[in-house]
Amino acid sequence: MEPYRDIIELGLFELSALINPSGYEVSFCTKAGVTILNLPASGAGGVPSLECPGSLWTEETEGTNGVGTSLWEARPVSLYKSDHFLSRYTDNCCAAAPVFASSGDILGVLNITTSSESVSRELHQMAYNILIKMAEKVERRLFRHYHRDHCLVEMRVSPGQMALVAAREEGSLIAADRHAMNFLRATGYGIDGKSLWNYFDRDNSFFTPGSSKSVALVHKIDGVRIPSKIHFPIRSPLSSGRPDHVARAPVTGSRSLLETVGSDPKMIRNAGLLQRVRGSTLPVLLLGETGTGKDVLARAIHADGPRSHKPFVALNCAAMPETLIDSELFGYSSGAFTGARKEGQTGRIMQAEGGTLFLDEIGDMPVALQTRLLRFLENAEVTPIGGGAVRRVDVRVIAATNVSVAQAAREGRFRADLYYRLAGVVVNLPTLRERTDFPEVVAKILADYPAGAGMSVSSAAMALLQSYEWPGNLRELRNVLQRAACVADDGMIQEDHLFFDIEINAGVTSTAIAPPAAISLPPSPQRGDERAMLMAALRDHNDDAAETAKALQMSRATFYRRLKEFGIRPRGTRRIQMSPTN
Template sequence: MSPDTRLPRDAQSILELAARSMFDLFANASEGMLLVDRAGRVVWINDQYRRFLPALGYEREEDFVGHPVSSVVQNTQMHQVLETGKPILIDLLTNRAGTFVVSRIPLRDEAGEVIGVLGIVLFDHPETTLQPLIAKFARLEQDLNDARRELASQRRAKYTFASFVGTSAAAQEVKRQARRAAQSASPVLLLGETGTGKELLAHAIHAASPRAGRAFVGVNMAAVPEALLEAEFFGVAPGAYTGADKKGRDGKFKLADGGTLFLDELGDMPMAVQVKLLRALQEGEIEPLGSNKLLRCDVRVVAATSRDLAALVRNGQFREDLYYRLNVLPIRVPPLRERRDDLPLLVEALCEDIATRGATAHLDLEPAALALLAAQPWRGNIRELRNVLEQLALRSDSPQISAAQVEQVLRDAGQGRIEPAMAVPAAVAAVVPVAATDEDLRPLPQRIAELERSAIAAALKHTGGNRTAAARLLGISRASLYDKLGEVSEIQTTV
């Protein structure tokens, strides 16, 4: 210990004596001590520490002393104290010899330079000597892990492509484009009227992408006040402004790092935020509010809007450079009136969900009621359709729903003109019970097998016997096609 010239000689002597006494106290009262030099080599251990050598894997002291501490003591932090010069007064160390409560103290020369580190093993059985503290730590760690899992589950995609109900050509094309987009890292722009399922598709794209295991974070531009949008996007540095959280707050970009950021109602984004968003997308960097540090962020953007972005660009209400940055993979989600054949399936799926959530009976719509629903323009699309079905479920005493009941709900909802019911569409007729024939009453597996044979034969004929092309046409893998050909080998002789 270097003498302190500011102290009287007597005081200096007392300080040196105190230092020696403290060293002797730790040497005798602790469970072990070791000393490393400025190069990180072990240069000394006391008698108590020698008893740990066999458990650490060393029979002789010379196999331990003289070697780098990081190579002979697993999980040590002595090198960190050497580098920073800051002590680690209390820490838990686990290695081959067990779990210990340790302290690490830097040693300095007369010039104040770190010349070594003293490591002290305070307790060698913390599970008993520090049981209350360790139990509290374990509970806090468990609570933290539970909170992290809960947060992670909330930030995962809620829907997959199976959630996008529909077999019409329009619905199939949307899903085809979205599946291709899921495998790309480029931004996706979902275009379509409100209520068509753009948010559902955004979830599905994330769930089918390589980022599916990371966070899905959404921001609705229309729901966040303009003054808060920058903080919502990029976060807030600690103490950035009066009333700000002292610990700071992560923005949506940081929360979505490694995952997908969903920008809903993109057309409502203020111009001031558009500039910073463009930079974040181009540079992959964000600057939290009140900070002068840039943070790297890796996010894949999926945006959605019900507005005409091209018109907004022409009118100067949306930045042209940001438009081209986001409009890389545009996908138009068709309105319900362009996929009327999907209405029976949508009604079935929505009624099932309504019954499950509300613990009510599953609605059973008469053919005329379905035909009346199919005839309406559905300005609110699937969201409006769901609202009508929920009203029917709450207002009807019976699960059987007639066309008159549907018409009444539509009128009460303020719909100015109710279109007359169409002739029952083929898709509706397919789910409406009709008189069964002997042909209809054959075993279902037999009828399905015949349908498969017919479809495979038609596909092979259309592709000139090219099985790969036929599998693609049928929407199945080539391996699945080969399996089915093995089951119905007679197909091969028909083409």
């Protein structure tokens, strides 16, 4: 379950954005019927005490209910009030749909529940239909993720139904989702080894390498043409077939959303979601640790959308004094307060008319001001401080925070209703230590820094970079690489050019510790013994630094620091070249 958690959570947030205004809460339960993820309803109609994580929903324990019945019958089910078996649930409306893994087994169940009296049977049926579509969307994402290294063939087998198969590049099949299995009239999931051309007329140009292409497959039995699209595996621009080399990202001006996020699967999924909603006015909430690139992504969202020709206005809610945020955001009229400009001031919201308003560090906004912001989000109207004409403003709001909004809401530091207004689309940014495209990130940072143009990174330096925890994420990596590019004298960044930021103690700003790169301490007898031990261990492992560190039971970061301290450079150190991408 854990590898798919991000995909499940994305589906929950999308589903919640669609039906939450009607008073539904959404949850995901395992195939054992245990709730593990839950988004409560925004209004009083939710029943969070029932759907909290850890609650068990099987037919054996709770009678006829959405989750338990859906698991038992392996199909979507909808229950309206008295359809429930137990009387304590007859005020509730619920629906559930199983989510199938690529193997064909049930992974879990998407569930929606409300006790709102205003939900009619017709409205519940509409929510049920949305739920089914979302469960199928999650299945497709799971299938694509599991087979991301294979060719994926997407077939429109009926006007409202897509089917997916995974294939090797010569056409032999690996797997098919349940809709494809039904369409191909295949039994079980033993499709591996059969060919796509057992079912369709051969198209020799179909698997010509490329990015993606649209074709019409002709079914062998009835000759029906099936509109299809093939997606080839996403290849990182760094994939050169040589593990010792890293391709340099090209130096460009503004980047598209996909170029900004790199090739990390989580970030690609984030970009895919943002691209699908780029034409809407849904607010976007970016969540992630400090330094994960929330501001950069916000600008890319703006630049990649229909508002790109309009203003992008940013306000850092943490950097602005509490007494000034109100006037900065909403503006003020002439003579509103002592020291105010005679002509008044236009607020950031009105400055962003037609474009994007980016509220960074929204989790640090004072609670009193959150109420005014919520009012604006509800009616799109701004009234300057001190009075004046009410003005309607057309802006798209992007907010970002490194604060746990759920915890802040529980502690009374953040309004829950404001969170639901901002959470039209929620994007969780992975930390740098979680990203799988680290070498590409390094290449992009150096490409964007004048002193880093044409710079290369040795394999030992790259290993040291990847072994570090990066508490400051991309911001800290940028600082380290820019310092290294300034001190590297031969176009090659070596491990002794890397000076990391270290925290002196909790609550104190990190400080760079940068000893002179070319100076090593004279060895004392004890230090000389340690130096000899390190050199002997390296010889025993053919100058393989990673293997030597493992044998000495040291982390690679500690080992490389020891080597730098003693002025030792393994003879087997290889260079990681950064060459322009074709």
